[in-house]
Amino acid sequence: MKAVILAHEQFPDRAKTALGVLRYGDHDVVAVLDRDRAGDRVADHVRDVQDAPVVASMADAPDADVLIIGIAPIGGGFEESWRPDVRAALESGMDVVSGLHHFLADDDEFVALAAEHGGEIDDVRRPPADLGVADGVASDVTAEVVLTVGTDCSVGKMTVTEELARAARDRGVDAAVVPTGQTGIMIEGWGTCVDRVVSDFTAGAVEDMILEVGDDHDVLFVEGQGSIAHPAYSAVTCGILHGAQPDSLVLCHAAGRDRVHGYEEYALPDPETYVDLYESLAAPVHEASVVAGALNTVNVDGDGDARGAVADYETALDAPAGDLVRFADDRERVLEAVL
Amino acid sequence: MKAVILAHEQFPDRAKTALGVLRYGDHDVVAVLDRDRAGDRVADHVRDVQDAPVVASMADAPDADVLIIGIAPIGGGFEESWRPDVRAALESGMDVVSGLHHFLADDDEFVALAAEHGGEIDDVRRPPADLGVADGVASDVTAEVVLTVGTDCSVGKMTVTEELARAARDRGVDAAVVPTGQTGIMIEGWGTCVDRVVSDFTAGAVEDMILEVGDDHDVLFVEGQGSIAHPAYSAVTCGILHGAQPDSLVLCHAAGRDRVHGYEEYALPDPETYVDLYESLAAPVHEASVVAGALNTVNVDGDGDARGAVADYETALDAPAGDLVRFADDRERVLEAVL
Numbered sequence: 001m002k003a004v005i006l007a008h009e010q011f012p013d014r015a016k017t018a019l020g021v022l023r024y025g026d027h028d029v030v031a032v033l034d035r036d037r038a039g040d041r042v043a044d045h046v047r048d049v050q051d052a053p054v055v056a057s058m059a060d061a062p063d064a065d066v067l068i069i070g071i072a073p074i075g076g077g078f079e080e081s082w083r084p085d086v087r088a089a090l091e092s093g094m095d096v097v098s099g100l101h102h103f104l105a106d107d108d109e110f111v112a113l114a115a116e117h118g119g120e121i122d123d124v125r126r127p128p129a130d131l132g133v134a135d136g137v138a139s140d141v142t143a144e145v146v147l148t149v150g151t152d153c154s155v156g157k158m159t160v161t162e163e164l165a166r167a168a169r170d171r172g173v174d175a176a177v178v179p180t181g182q183t184g185i186m187i188e189g190w191g192t193c194v195d196r197v198v199s200d201f202t203a204g205a206v207e208d209m210i211l212e213v214g215d216d217h218d219v220l221f222v223e224g225q226g227s228i229a230h231p232a233y234s235a236v237t238c239g240i241l242h243g244a245q246p247d248s249l250v251l252c253h254a255a256g257r258d259r260v261h262g263y264e265e266y267a268l269p270d271p272e273t274y275v276d277l278y279e280s281l282a283a284p285v286h287e288a289s290v291v292a293g294a295l296n297t298v299n300v301d302g303d304g305d306a307r308g309a310v311a312d313y314e315t316a317l318d319a320p321a322g323d324l325v326r327f328a329d330d331r332e333r334v335l336e337a338v339l
Numbered sequence: 340m341k342a343v344i345l346a347h348e349q350f351p352d353r354a355k356t357a358l359g360v361l362r363y364g365d366h367d368v369v370a371v372l373d374r375d376r377a378g379d380r381v382a383d384h385v386r387d388v389q390d391a392p393v394v395a396s397m398a399d400a401p402d403a404d405v406l407i408i409g410i411a412p413i414g415g416g417f418e419e420s421w422r423p424d425v426r427a428a429l430e431s432g433m434d435v436v437s438g439l440h441h442f443l444a445d446d447d448e449f450v451a452l453a454a455e456h457g458g459e460i461d462d463v464r465r466p467p468a469d470l471g472v473a474d475g476v477a478s479d480v481t482a483e484v485v486l487t488v489g490t491d492c493s494v495g496k497m498t499v500t501e502e503l504a505r506a507a508r509d510r511g512v513d514a515a516v517v518p519t520g521q522t523g524i525m526i527e528g529w530g531t532c533v534d535r536v537v538s539d540f541t542a543g544a545v546e547d548m549i550l551e552v553g554d555d556h557d558v559l560f561v562e563g564q565g566s567i568a569h570p571a572y573s574a575v576t577c578g579i580l581h582g583a584q585p586d587s588l589v590l591c592h593a594a595g596r597d598r599v600h601g602y603e604e605y606a607l608p609d610p611e612t613y614v615d616l617y618e619s620l621a622a623p624v625h626e627a628s629v630v631a632g633a634l635n636t637v638n639v640d641g642d643g644d645a646r647g648a649v650a651d652y653e654t655a656l657d658a659p660a661g662d663l664v665r666f667a668d669d670r671e672r673v674l675e676a677v678l
Contacts, residue, residue, distance in 0.1 A: 133571045133572070134570055134571035135571070135602075136570030136571060136599075136602045136604070136605060194538065195537075195538055195539035196537055196538070196539065197537070197538050198534075198535055198536070198537070198538070199533065199534055199535070199536050199537070199538040199540075199541045199574055199575050199578060200534040200535065200571075200572065200574075200575060201538075202538045202574035202575075203570065203571050203572075203573065203574060204571060228577075228620065229620075229623035229624065230581070230624075231473055231475030231542065231581055231584075231624045232472045232473035232474070232475060232539075232542050232543060232581075232582075233472070233539065233542075234542065234577050234578065234581045234620075234624075235538055235539075235541035235542060235574045235575065235577045235578030235581070236538050236539060236541075236574065237577075238567075238573050238574050238576075238577035238578075239538065239573065239574030239577075241573075242569070242570055242571075242573045242574070243571075245570075260475075263474075263475045265475070266475060266623070266624065267623075268623075269622075269623045273623070276619065277619060277620060277623075280615065280616060280619065281567065281568075281573075281616060281620065283608075284568035284605070284606075284607075284608045284612070284616075285568065285569075285570045285573075285605065
């Protein structure tokens, strides 16, 4: 499927969703919209993802099947400056996929344009209507369940989930991803945004997904969210932990991060403390062990220093760890510990 | 305010909300509706709550200001057999208060009757429209914050919260309750049903309530929900723990309960394990200690055996504990440990 990704004024550093789709999606990305970087190419900014031209607006983009909103401003609102591009996409019959909190399918103009030209609007954050409380049965599936957990938000849980699933498939393992956030859902083409469901249904929403695919694969890699020690987001983390009933956990961390992102008055506990917290909290529902660690070293200059940071993290965790994007051998070693 | 409480076919044993309002509300309850027990009195069934006649329908009830739906069927739906009573209440200009998942204000007939006769429909489970993620600032309030936590659902957290607040006020302490569930909200006349909010806003919904009243009182008693080891509801429990940022925890348990209610394949961990789980999970956000325990001995026959169960629980917890409803001296001892 040919896709255009909207990332105005935020590509690449604040365009997490755009990068995720470029790196892991099976879309053929024909253009990225960023009016501040028109004329550049993706490859000028990011390695190891598919390349595409960066253009100023839909008028400069090649024909495509879908427009993906690849950025999320704080608050998740729709920026009116994006309206001409969304309008142009719908007028040409394209679908539009959005992970914004503000649903595009609630916008009268967009709904009318989609109806007129035959496109569809997919708000991936809109929860299914038939959710309910968990039955506590996720561990009944035949697949091994691996959950990425984190020391904080934005440490790379989605990326690690995708990397592990790909590496497992390269070894011939039938691995699937269970996506729980908007970027993972756009990449995988299914899933539920767990942070948007009714709180009582948090575990149930994850359980539903595990049951949906858990007997069709050997291993499920479940995308975690937030952190169990986060002052605002821990409820979602806890619901995923108990709803997914994982067998193994991979603890994701960002090198150098020592305060909660956006909540700087809160120090991050030590990695050992996270291991204890996740394992002891999982145990009454379903025993799970932290079998490996994943360290995001994107902010560490030089591979030597990055190797050092990984070694330190491995020692703190007392488990195999690595940067799964930066070092291919790390990816294999972590996968080995997980399988 | 004069109130009629609807509890058809479920009074008193399956009418938790009705009992809560009878025991702790400041409503003058003029009748309970239960067509199976018409002609009885509340006092025939329950001690230590205000007495009222039990009648078959609104036609037999004295004049009142409000009809309270005092029961919740599994699933939280509205039973059509209650419609004549709700209709009669609205036709007489009464307000109707409901904690059902199914909102009465979405029922066209009820909305029309309320508009015509001047009554109001209050669905206490409907979340406020302006919720957001927590800022992590609940501990900034001047009040001491005490949270009731549990080993399971339905162990008495709401009751313990109300008992502690009343006992504290009897000592001259300016104590307030922060209600997080439908019964507590009906008793207190304000609050947010935390299990109904968007999961990402769980902690934020609690934080908002703490900030709203936390500088106006000496002590806040926050009503907990669920259990941190529950296979379905732990997300809500975790969000309340981190959103409220309590200083002290009271661990509530039901004597003899050793399996998760409704999830019998799950054993309850030991009380010590709960203490470790709650304290270690609270610590990264705000340090909290389990300072006391509350044991619901309603299913223990004989005060001697109940005293024995309390003593065992106290030993397991290594903290003062008691049945705050059954034994007045327990209530004082537990309060002493909390204040």
